[in-house]
Amino acid sequence: MQYRFINKIIIGIILSIIILAINIEFWKKSGVGFFVNPNNNKIMFIEKDLIEKGVDLKIDDRLIAIYNKKWEDVVNDWNFSRFEPNINEHIPITIDRNGSIIxxxxxKSAPSLDNQINKIVNIIISLCCIITGYKLSSKSFYEGIAPSGIGILWFGVGVVVGLHLFAGQGAVRLLITLEWxxxxxxxxxxxIMHLFFPYRPESIFNIRKFENKGIYIFFTMNVFLLIFIWDYKENLLSIVAKLNIIxxxxxxxxxxxxxxxLFKAYKINNIxxxxxxxxxxxxxxxxxxxxxxxxxxTPMYIFETPITSQINHIATILIPMSYMISGTAPDLYRFDKLxxxxxxxxxxxxIDIIFNITLFNILNKPIHENHIAAxxxxxxxxxxxxxxxxxxxxxxxKENDYKYFNQAIIDLSKTLESDQLTRPIVTSLGKVFNNPSMGIYLRREIDDELLNCVYNDRMPNIPExxxxKDLNIFDDNADIMKILDFRNKIQRDISNNNNYASMLLYDPQITLLCPxxxxxxxxxxxIAVGRRNDLDPYRLQDIEELQKLINASSMAYGNSYLYTQKSIAExxxxxxxxxxxxxxxxxxxKIAREIxxxxINVNIKLNIETIQNLVGYIDxxxxxxxxxxxxxxxxxxxxxxxxxxxSLHPSGIDDPLGFIPVLSNQIDQIRCIYKGIIDIVVINKIIPISTSIQHEIIRVVKEAVLNSIKHANATTITIEICYPNSNNSALRVIISDNGSPKQPVLNRPGHFGIRNMKERIYMIGGRIEIQSDINTGTRVSIFVPLNSGVSVEQPDLLGIYC
Incomplete structure (x- = not known):
């Protein structure tokens, strides 16, 4: 292994020296100042510098000889740059202008700035490729080692790129060979290399098979083509022209x-x-x-010439640099972000450039002629x-958008239902952290000793x-904890028989635990949060912002449990x-019937009849x-x-159509003691109403009327009863007066009138609204559904007592 490592160093050094030596030797070389059409040897372009020097060259002059040699012999020479004289020396050329030999x-002028920049960029690309080949073939990186073919490939790319510029101005056959x-x-x-590089277990290509057989196939295919190119004697420049396009x-x-x-590999890879x-x-x-x-x-399609070649060359440097960085850097987070x-x-x-080029062409205003506007x-x-x-x-x-956390905190404050608190948490985490996997555990009841999983997104291994008792580390700690810290602190306390806690402890998908x-x-x-979908680590700022959301969630769930307890009690x-x-x-x-x-009908009636009979016999x-x-x-x-x-049980209340007569009878009793006006207005056709609903509405209406008389000094009271005109509407009863309430209509300690009114209407499935104004009086609106398919919006349990 050490021997192979030394060989790679030696190969890399030798190739780098060769490339540098060739380009240093070639550094002072420059072109002749004009371009020749490869198909007919006619001059097709003359540089501005040559025209300014007064050289008698014209477009369509046919080049016959240069450097005192035939043009064809120069092109076919293995290194025609050796014929170039030094700077400020003369270059003899022979042209044919309309049949006249001139x-x-x-x-010979010094190389132009563009030419020198091309040389520098060319050297940098070549050295980057060689260094990348050396790094990738000699250094392992986390999930695997680059196959040796990767290093050979990059060495080859470095050599080809390093010789390409020299070949372009010094050896046509070599240029053709390199481009081919x-x-x-x-x-x-x-x-094809990207089928297995970066190295991944899901590689669908046999690396060794490709390295051993693929190279030989390509090599064999090109041998015959290269022989043909080297043996081809005529019009080599036309081949170069075609290759420069291809x-x-x-x-x-x-x-x-x-x-x-790579995109397909990115989607299926989990490392x-x-x-x-x-x-x-x-x-x-x-x-x-x-x-x-x-x-x-785009410029070649529209202007038939590229804007600049330097930008394309500089952009190409990014490719070997990215391979070297991705294959050797231990921490790719900052590079990935950059x-x-x-x-x-x-x-x-x-997008901006292409849009503007297209727009200006549509407007028939070429962009190169309208620089300022463009x-x-x-x-x-x-x-x-x-x-x-x-x-x-x-x-x-560029950065995480924490505004979704702020919106979630607001949403958490709008409800006390525990089932509705999960949604803003999940939504905000997904938007800020790019849809991480997630699991949420909650107590079902306040006295429950178990946390039950109520939400699970792509965490199949976490327990239900x-x-x-196995999470007592959080008894006095409300801070977010990374899974590694959690493992270190709780590992000793977990019972060997507790599989649930062990499953949570060793789940590889969990990154953060939020109590x-x-x-x-x-x-x-x-809340167990997995890795981010974009693979970014959870930074300190992320955890601080997430902690704010978790604190708000803790308060919301605490209030929810208190609300649940109070709701159960209520x-x-x-x-x-x-x-x-x-x-x-x-x-x-029963009492009313007995009385x-x-x-009445037995005792009192008998007494009255007895007294009436006695009156006729006494003088x-x-x-x-x-x-x-x-x-x-x-x-x-x-x-x-x-x-x-x-009062105990109004007569006629058991009749489904007795609502209006019974209410009128009750109001008549109030009229006896009230000097003002009480009107009853009935709208729409009367329909049957159940006894229980009639009874509760009559009680509430009576209470509202008495309140208007007692507390608002009203002189006119109107009771409007609007029966539903369809099966989708509710009974509406409105009690309004022209009084001037002394104080707002609110629940007060020791007073239960308003509270009882709300409670009675609530229990029959209705809603009551009370509006009071010192100038316009008080208006009590009652909405009660008479059909099981109709519902009205009711306040929550706390709303009845507000």
């Missing part, structure tokens, strides 16, 4: 296919570090693809496009319940009250006066008892 001389290798060998190998296309296709393969490696590579390929489309493909941020800017910039449009549109890109590609957002803690009831619940009291009320109604009905049937005036007083007393007693019977 001999000219060109002064890149098209037919390196590009396919580079694409090569970028093949490379772009290779980048796109590599991105698709954090490998997913991050893959994501860095995908980000890099997307950057290069976008830049190539903007600066190479690559994603850069990718969001490059995608936005690419620049303003690009600047103004960039930020909105960036926001849209980050919105619709969540993985590209946990004993609170729902209440000072009085201790641990109310537990429900019990209400059930007792309902039972008592039913017993009272039955007893009152009416036994006392003494004194005795007659006493009997008359006694008769009047008996009649008054009978009337009073009838009023008591009417």
């Amino acid at each position: 001999h000219l001389e060109i002064i 290798i890149m098209i037919t060998f390196l590009s396919p190998y580079f694409t 090569l970028p296309v093949f490379l772009l296709i290779s980048f796109i296919l590599s991105t698709l393969i 954090s570090h490998i997913r991050r490696q893959i994501r860095i590579l995908i980000s890099t390929y997307c950057m290069v693809i976008c830049l190539w489309i903007v600066f190479l493909i 690559f994603l941020i850069i990718l969001s800017y490059i995608i936005s910039f690419s 620049s303003i449009c690009i600047i103004l549109l960039f930020h909105p496009i960036l926001l849209l890109v980050r919105k619709y590609i969540p993985i590209l957002k 319940k946990i004993n609170l 729902i803690y209440h000072p009085q009831y201790k641990l109310l619940g537990l 429900r019990t009291v209400r059930e007792l009250f309902s039972s008592l009320k039913n017993i009272q109604d039955i007893t009152a009905k 009416h049937d036994e006392i 003494d005036q004194f005795i007659l006066d006493q009997l008359d007083l006694l008769l009047t007393g008996e009649k008054d007693t009978a009337y009073s008892l009838r009023m008591i019977c009417e």
Whole structure:
């Protein structure tokens, strides 16, 4: 192993020295200042610098000789750069201009800045590829070791790139060979390589089989082609021209296919570090693809020439750098974030540029002729496009959006139902942390000794319940705890027989444990949060913001449990009250019937008839006066008892159509003692109403009328009864007055009138609303459903007492 490691170092050093030596030797070399059409040897382009020097060259001049050699011999030479003279020396050329042979001389000038930048970028790319090959073939990284073929590939790419610029201006046959290798060998190998690199257990390709047989197949295919190229004597420049068009296309296709393969691997892989490696590579390929489309493909399609080649070369450096970083760096978090941020800017910039180029072409205003307007449009549109890109590609957002936590805290304060508290927690965690796996445990009852799993999202291994005794670490601790800290602190206390706690302790999907803690009831619940879907670690700021949500959740669940306890107590009291009320109604009905049937109709009626019979037989005036007083007393007693019977159980209340007559009778009794006006208005057709509903509504209406008389000094009271006109509506009773209430209509200590009104209407499934104003009077609205299919919105249990 040590021997192989030394060999790789030696190979890398030798290749680097060779590349550097060739490019240093080639550093002072430059072009001749014009370009020749490979098909007919005619000059097709002359550089501006050559024209300024007054050289008598024209477009369509056919080149015959250069460096005192035939043009064909120069092109076919293995290194024609050796014919170039030094700077400021003359270069002899011979041209054919319309049948006339002309001999000219060109002064050799120093290389241009663009040419030198290309050389520097070329050297950097080559060295990056060689270093990447060395690193990936000699260093293991977490989930596996790169196959040796990966290192060989990158060594090969480094050599090809390092020789490419030299071959372009010094050896045409070598240039053809290098570009043919890149098209037919390196590009396919580079694409297929991603089936098993980054290394992953889900690799669907046999690595060794590919390394042993794939290379030989490609090698054999290219041997015959290379022999043909080297033996081909005529028009080598035309082959170069075709390859210069084909090569970028093949490379772009290779980048796109590599991105698709990596994306598929990213979706099926579950190992954090490998997913991050893959994501860095995908980000890099997307950057290069976008830049190539903007600066190479789009300009060639619209302007028939690329904008600049330096940007494309510089962008290509990112590829070997990303492989070296993803394959060797131990912590990829910062690199991953950096690559994603850069990718969001490059995608936005690419969309911006392409949109503006297309827009200006549609308007018949070429963008290269309207620089100022185009620049303003690009600047103004960039930020909105960036926001849209980050919105619709969540993985590209720069920072976590904690506003969802704040919204969840607000939502938690709006309800006391424990079943509704889970949704804002789950939703906010999913939006802020990119849908992590999650499990939520809660007590079903306040005295329960078990935490039951009430929500489980992609955590199949967590237990359904946990004993609170095994989580006593949270008895006095409400802070979020990382799973590693939890394991270290609780591992010794877990009983060997407790499988549930052990399942929670050793579940590999859990990253954070968030206790729902209440000072009085201790641990109310537990939220187990898994890794983020974007593989980012939970940073200190994330945990601090999450702690705020957990604190709000603890308060909400604590209040929910208190509310539940109070609700149970209130429900019990209400059930007792309902039972008592039913017993009272039955007893009152029985008492009223007994008074009416036994006392009034038997005893008092017999007394009255007896007294009336005695009056006819007695002549003494004194005795007659006493009997008359006694008769009047008996009649008054009978009337009073009838009023008591009417109060206990109004006559006609058992008739489903007796609501209006009974209510009118009750109001008539009030009119006897009230000097104001009480009107009853009936709307729609009268329909049957059950006895229990009639009885409760009459009591509430009577109470409301008496309150208007007693507390508001009203002179006019209107009772509006609106029967439902369809099966989907409810009975509506409105009691309004023109009084001036002395104080707001609220529940007051020691007073139960309003509370009893609300309770009675609530128990028959209705709703009551009370509105009071010193200028407009008081309005009591009662809504009661008469059909089982109709419901009205009722206040919660606490609302009855507010």
